[in-house]
Amino acid sequence: MTTEEENKTARRVSVSQSRLRINEDGTEGVLLGRKCRNCGETFFGQPRFCLKCTSADLAPVDLGREGEITTYTIVRQAPPGWQGDVPYLLATAKVAEGPSITSEVVDCAEDRLKVDMSVELTMRVGGTDKEGNEIVVYKWRPKSA
Numbered sequence: 001m002t003t004e005e006e007n008k009t010a011r012r013v014s015v016s017q018s019r020l021r022i023n024e025d026g027t028e029g030v031l032l033g034r035k036c037r038n039c040g041e042t043f044f045g046q047p048r049f050c051l052k053c054t055s056a057d058l059a060p061v062d063l064g065r066e067g068e069i070t071t072y073t074i075v076r077q078a079p080p081g082w083q084g085d086v087p088y089l090l091a092t093a094k095v096a097e098g099p100s101i102t103s104e105v106v107d108c109a110e111d112r113l114k115v116d117m118s119v120e121l122t123m124r125v126g127g128t129d130k131e132g133n134e135i136v137v138y139k140w141r142p143k144s145a
């Protein structure tokens with residue numbers, strides 16, 4: 001192994017290029033969406049066509065960092081491949097732009113979780129890929145006062 005290879009440090013990469021843009025060290029992230037120029041509906045991710053009016057005229061938008069929980073569950077049986085703690089809290093939060101985004105809620109006691117609770121985006125390392133890069137995932141956490 002050459003010195004250059006030994007010094008190569010693991011990069012941090014987004015779990016999904018179409019849903020999450022991260023900064024260089026993976027500590028900050030922005031959720032990505034598309035807004036329909038025809039009907040005004042906004043979607044999480046990068047749909048090719050508007051899921052409401054089927055227009056293909058969609059513009060990329062950055063979604064806000066905050067949302068309100070519309071529904072949640074406590075997962076006691078994790079899906080295959082889950083690398084986090086069990087049980088864990090899974091919630092869907094609606095952001096100001098419209099889309100609802102489902103992810104784990106971290107830094108939150110089970111009995112504190114409520115519908116209408118305000119949450120904010122936080123970045124966590126959720127595992128490593130085949131090249132040894134750290135995969136940055138988006139999570140919700142209770143909004144700091």
Ligand SMILES: [Zn+2]
Nearest residue numbers: 036039050053
């Ligand atoms: Zn539309």
